[in-house]
Amino acid sequence: MRVFTKSISIFLLFAGILTNSYAQNYTVKGIVLDTAGLPLPGAVVRIKSGTDSIGTSANPDGTFILSKIKQKQFTLSAAFIGYDTFSKQYIIDKGTILNITDIKLKPSSNTLEGVVISGVPPVKVTEDTVSFNAKAFPVREGDAVDEVLKRLPGIKVDKDGNVTSQGAPVTKIRVNGKDFFGTDVATAIKNLPADIIKNLQFIDDYGDQAKLTGIKTGEPEKVLNLTIEEDxxxxxxxxxxxxxxxxxxxxxxxxxxxxxxxxxxxxxxxxxxxxxxxxxxxxxxxxxxxxxxxxxxxxxxxxxxxxxxxxxxxxxxxxxxxxxxxxxxxxxxxxxxxxxxxxxxxxxxxxxxxxxxxxxxxxxxxxxxxxxxxxxxxxxxxxxxxxxxxxxxxxxxxxxxxxxxxxxxxxxxxxxxxxxxxxxxxxxxxxxxxxxxxxxxxxxxxxxxxxxxxxxxxxxxxxxxxxxxxxxxxxxxxxxxxxxxxxxxxxxxxxxxxxxxxxxxxxxxxxxxxxxxxxxxxxxxxxxxxxxxxxxxxxxxxxxxxxxxxxxxxxxxxxxxxxxxxxxxxxxxxxxxxxxxxxxxxxxxxxxxxxxxxxxxxxxxxxxxxxxxxxxxxxxxxxxxxxxxxxxxxxxxxxxxxxxxxxxxxxxxxxxxxxxxxxxxxxxxxxxxxxxxxxxxxxxxxxxxxxxxxxxxxxxxxxxxxxxxxxxxxxxxxxxxxxxxxxxxxxxxxxxxxxxxxxxxxxxxxxxxxxxxxxxxxxxxxxxxxxxxxxxxxxxxxxxxxxxxxxxxxxxxxxxxxxxxxxxxxxxxxxxxxxxxxxxxxxxxxxxxxxxxxxxxxxxxxxxxxxxxxxxxxxxxxxxxxxxxxxxxxxxxxxx
Structure with missing residues (x-):
């Protein structure tokens, strides 16, 4: 009870300070780990303060960063498939940057079906890539990648194994960034079992120069990159x-x-x-x-x-x-x-x-x-x-x-x-x-x-x-x-x-x-x-x-x-x-x-x-x-x-x-x-x-x-x-x-x-x-x-x-x-x-x-x- 009363007092104090101060943006960064201390890449991190909400997903090393947070006090949640959702209130009491290192997710006893959406972002959009998390589109045991592709929005797989993304043909498939079976897309999607795939990324590929310099010209090639689960x-x-x-x-x-x-x-x-x-x-x-x-x-x-x-x-x-x-x-x-x-x-x-x-x-x-x-x-x-x-x-x-x-x-x-x-x-x-x-x-x-x-x-x-x-x-x-x-x-x-x-x-x-x-x-x-x-x-x-x-x-x-x-x-x-x-x-x-x-x-x-x-x-x-x-x-x-x-x-x-x-x-x-x-x-x-x-x-x-x-x-x-x-x-x-x-x-x-x-x-x-x-x-x-x-x-x-x-x-x-x-x-x-x-x-x-x-x-x-x-x-x- 004493801890609860103290928390309420701190909350009122900072609410008053915030009300009487000028508007200011804050930054929160941190790392999401499991109980063994291993990072959880792709974990969904959300911050809610008042009526505002902002979110991101953790990087491959488990780190994340969220900026332009308008209030010092907020609630942070982190979720990952197969783990219980983490939720905790924080207060930025010094400076404008808070580094959080105590986010540890415990293994969940829930079934995959129960946590597939809340624990994993099914779709992620970047400038030239639409990435789908394979776990969000589960298929039957023994199925190949083509069955996952049929479930993805905007993706078509015809009866001959040809793949199109938003009407554009996928001309090449890569596995972990490397070419796989050349341009034979139909063979490639039949060759890999679905349950070893972590992400399916549809990339507008402008070539090697664009990857290194960012200068993109011409018409891109539509490429499907498949990333494999580490285990x-x-x-x-x-x-x-x-x-x-x-x-x-x-x-x-x-x-x-x-x-x-x-x-x-x-x-x-x-x-x-x-x-x-x-x-x-x-x-x-x-x-x-x-x-x-x-x-x-x-x-x-x-x-x-x-x-x-x-x-x-x-x-x-x-x-x-x-x-x-x-x-x-x-x-x-x-x-x-x-x-x-x-x-x-x-x-x-x-x-x-x-x-x-x-x-x-x-x-x-x-x-x-x-x-x-x-x-x-x-x-x-x-x-x-x-x-x-x-x-x-x-x-x-x-x-x-x-x-x-x-x-x-x-x-x-x-x-x-x-x-x-x-x-x-x-x-x-x-x-x-x-x-x-x-x-x-x-x-x-x-x-x-x-x-x-x-x-x-x-x-x-x-x-x-x-x-x-x-x-x-x-x-x-x-x-x-x-x-x-x-x-x-x-x-x-x-x-x-x-x-x-x-x-x-x-x-x-x-x-x-x-x-x-x-x-x-x-x-x-x-x-x-x-x-x-x-x-x-x-x-x-x-x-x-x-x-x-x-x-x-x-x-x-x-x-x-x-x-x-x-x-x-x-x-x-x-x-x-x-x-x-x-x-x-x-x-x-x-x-x-x-x-x-x-x-x-x-x-x-x-x-x-x-x-x-x-x-x-x-x-x-x-x-x-x-x-x-x-x-x-x-x-x-x-x-x-x-x-x-x-x-x-x-x-x-x-x-x-x-x-x-x-x-x-x-x-x-x-x-x-x-x-x-x-x-x-x-x-x-x-x-x-x-x-x-x-x-x-x-x-x-x-x-x-x-x-x-x-x-x-x-x-x-x-x-x-x-x-x-x-x-x-x-x-x-x-x-x-x-x-x-x-x-x-x-x-x-x-x-x-x-x-x-x-x-x-x-x-x-x-x-x-x-x-x-x-x-x-x-x-x-x-x-x-x-x-x-x-x-x-x-x-x-x-x-x-x-x-x-x-x-x-x-x-x-x-x-x-x-x-x-x-x-x-x-x-x-x-x-x-x-x-x-x-x-x-x-x-x-x-x-x-x-x-x-x-x-x-x-x-x-x-x-x-x-x-x-x-x-x-x-x-x-x-x-x-």
Whole structure:
């Protein structure tokens, strides 16, 4: 009682002093420990004083700091999963800074489900990263990382294992900051068990220079970094499965991972002709694949990672396409060109890829990174099909066969070096890369055309062989120097040189009476070089909330072409003044906004430049234009992120505007008296694109048993093309709205209900052309129900309702997949699984593509109904 009375007296005394003093901000710092004295990284620390509340999470060493506290007396709470919440009142009686060292959390007897939200911030937002705590999104024992990803707001995992974050594809996965399985994201997320993951971080990666200097330009790469629990860094696991089904279907795989601290070895092997990941890939596929991954920190200075992937993919695709081309003559009279086509194609592709990174921290002031990669592929294929084109009173029927083979080599090595001076913030960065690509392509084309005009018919036979070789050598080097001006401001000067040299040769032969006759008019040797010199100046300000960069770049560019066959040279010079900027504002620890602007050049391709006609399809003869200029692209994008630590609510929104000057667009010229056209390319202004998307996710309970999500996206493209010297603008608007509802009841059910509506609308600059519109409504449910301890029932149902598409036998497919899995043996090491795929046998792909003045509706075959029985075996051991 005496202690209580004394506390009340102290409280009244300080309340009076506070009332009569001027407003002042205070700072509280400290460390969160367990009862053994070990730090608790990620622990949630909150301070409440009066009606004000502020919070943060502990650093990896358990320390934290909170500033701008308005009152001397406050209540501090600290929470961490598996521990009782700590709460205590404090008074700052001396100075403006209080250091707290008595925060010790006791182990809790509560279950994981009871403390998952109160003990761990499920979502954390920083300037370029959205981080999810894996413990806040628990999954079934034995699940891989892909199941965790499906529960994260704003994250999509499709049935083929492709991952997108806010509509942007995740192109790379890292484990503890090191590359994992290269760019094979689908393999990586299946290779790691979910229960060893601590955090899942979605990073906008602007490259190595941005990490060290903070100067961020260009469009970032979306990277997923997985951090491993400390007690799971020693151990191993492996999983093997073998499945057989009807219609000669099979699916076998083996994957494993061994970890000893920072050393990690992983492997993955697959041989299957079924839907390997349950996806909807076009055609019928057979895949044989092998992946190996290695990473290690040999010392505090030297670390490396490397990966090797082999893929053999065989595919048989049967497709039907309906193409509408909007044309107009010199008097701007509308002309519709319609093509109805069908094709049966087969391919056999082999690809080897090897890549890695070597990082050497020479000392505290110098850092070196070398990143080599190499790939080799050989491909073969054949196709047979037919098409009918109608235009006014003309029509042409075409029957075609095509045989092709190719071999390609791609080698590249990147170098990066950074030197920090003794003065804080001053550093020198240099980088460079050398790349070499080589391709050999052979094609044998046979076409038969039957032309009809006013009931008169004639036919044309064509057999042509093409050999094409392509070589490219790319060199790039750059240097950057950063100098601190004042406490929060920096000045950076940079220079970048880039040279791309390409050599192409094409030999064409006409087959006449079984003999190959060289065709000099269709053959050519063509070289071109693209050289840029870029000098830039950037000013950067770093504040507690505001962070911005303003820059100005000057970039002259030369595009030089040499037609060696005809001894003709062309030179195009451009000069671009490129301002750049990045603005980032941090409203709080869980809310931020940033906007970026940058510009870049894009060089024309070989086929767009080569002044030789490709008449392998007489209905569309394509001729390059050696006078093309490089495109200049200006982009603006903005990102907004907000997350609520306690409730797990997440709001994310993105916007992008892109304008292209000297856009390379197609020109089409009709051949009088036929349905044929001649295509070439020119530069034109007026192309732009607008994109936007948002995602809102909100749990309906603190345990995240029920979650609702809203998401949507939209895009506007202003396409440009020319027909018979008349300019046509086609505005294509597409948008999609989606509603999701998740149920996650531990050991009972995990399911997701999803419904969406999308629309694709195209209208033209001329009122003579009717608008084109397609609509799609889609709904579905995917989930798993658990019975007893060992039995799992899985289901995946999708219904599509399509309208406005102008082809396709199955317009509104209904897809259903069911599975049953029974676990047995000690620790559920083995499982027996039976599955039924596409039970209604309606699996097909329907799509619409809009570009230039063309709309293409396409439908392709996909793997239909089959059943499979699989045996799965798992072994694992982690910890001591």
């Amino acid at each position: 799971k860094k020693k151990g191993y696991f492996a999983r093997a499965s073998a499945g057989v089904g009807n219609s000669d279907r099979y699916n076998t795989s083996i994957r494993g991972n061994s970890m000893k601290g920072e050393q990690q070895i992983s492997f993955d092997g697959t041989s299957a002709n079924a839907n390997m990941r349950g996806g909807n890939g076009d055609g019928i596929n057979t895949r044989n694949a092998l992946g190996l991954n290695y990473k290690n920190e040999f010392s505090t200075k030297l670390s490396a990672d490397a990966a090797y992937n082999f893929n053999n993919n065989k595919n048989n695709t049967i497709s039907s396409t309906y193409t509408q081309s909007v044309l107009q003559d010199a008097d701007q009279n509308p002309i519709n060109r319609l093509e109805n086509a069908g094709n049966n194609s087969r391919s056999n592709n082999n690809n080897h890829w090897f890549g890695g990174n070597l990082e050497y921290k020479i000392d505290t002031m110098n850092y070196l990174k070398i990143s080599p990669n190499f790939s080799y592929s050989n491909n073969s294929g054949n196709s047979a099909g037919g098409s009918e084109i109608t235009q006014d009173t003309l029509s042409t029927n075409r029957q075609s066969t095509n045989f092709n083979t190719s071999n390609n080599i791609n080698a590249r090595t990147n170098f990066f070096f950074n030197h920090k001076f003794e003065k804080k913030g001053r550093n020198l960065t240099s980088w460079g890369n050398i790349s070499y690509t080589s391709g050999e392509n052979y094609r044998d084309v046979y076409n038969k055309y039957v032309n009809t005009h006013s009931n008169l018919k004639d036919s044309v036979l064509q057999n042509q062989l093409n050999n094409q070789d392509n070589r490219n050598l790319g060199l790039n080097a750059g240097i950057s120097y950063m100098e601190p001006i004042w406490k929060k401001t920096f000045l950076e000067v940079n220079y970048n040189w880039n040279r791309s040299a390409t050599n192409n040769s094409r030999d064409a032969y006409d087959v006449v009476n079984g003999n190959q006759v060289f065709n000099p008019n269709l053959s050519n040797i063509y070289d071109y070089q693209f050289i840029t010199n870029k000098v830039g100046l950037n000013y950067r300000y770093i504040g507690e909330k505001l962070n911005y960069t303003l820059g100005l770049n000057v970039q002259p560019a030369i595009l030089r072409g040499e037609n060696l066959s005809n001894n003709i040279q062309t030179v195009n010079r451009t000069f671009n003044l490129i301002p750049s900027g990045r603005f980032s504002y941090k409203f709080s620890n869980q809310e931020s906004f940033d906007i970026n602007y940058w510009g870049r050049n894009n060089q024309p391709s070989f086929l767009q430049l080569q002044p030789i006609s490709d008449n392998s399809n007489l209905q569309n003869v394509v001729t390059g234009n050696p006078n093309l200029k490089p495109e200049f692209i200006q982009s603006v994008n903005a990102h907004y992120k907000q997350a609520d630590w306690n409730a797990g609510k997440v709001i994310q929104a993105n916007f992008k505007y892109e304008r292209t000057d000297d856009r390379i667009v197609s020109t089409k010229e009709r051949v009088p008296g036929t349905v044929n056209q001649r295509t070439s390319y020119i530069n034109a202004d007026g192309y732009y694109t607008l994109q936007g998307d948002y995602n809102i996710s909100k749990p309906l309970s603190s345990e995240r048993k029920f979650t609702i999500g809203y998401s949507g996206s939209g895009q506007l493209n202003n396409n440009i093309t020319f027909t018979d010297d008349s300019r046509i603008e086609a505005k294509n608007i597409s948008w999609r709205q989606e509603l999701e509802f998740r149920v996650d009841l531990k050991d009972i059910v995990n399911l997701q209900l999803e419904t969406s509506y999308s629309q694709n609308l195209t209208n033209y600059s001329s009122d003579s052309f009717a608008d084109r519109q397609s609509n799609r409504f889609e709904c579905g449910i995917e989930g798993r129900n658990y019975f007893f301890k060992d039995l799992t029932f899985g289901y995946d149902f999708t219904k599509q309702v399509n309208s406005g598409f102008d082809n396709g036998a199955v317009r509104n497919p209904t897809l259903l997949r069911l599975s049953m899995e029974y676990k047995f043996m000690k620790n559920d090491m083995a499982a027996l699984r039976v599955e039924g795929f596409d039970l209604f046998d309606q699996n097909s792909g329907i799509s619409r593509d809009v570009f230039d003045n063309v709309i293409v509706d396409r439908q392709v075959n996909r793997l239909g109904r089959y059943f499979m029985l699989s045996l799965i075996y798992r072994v694992r051991k982690f910890g001591g």
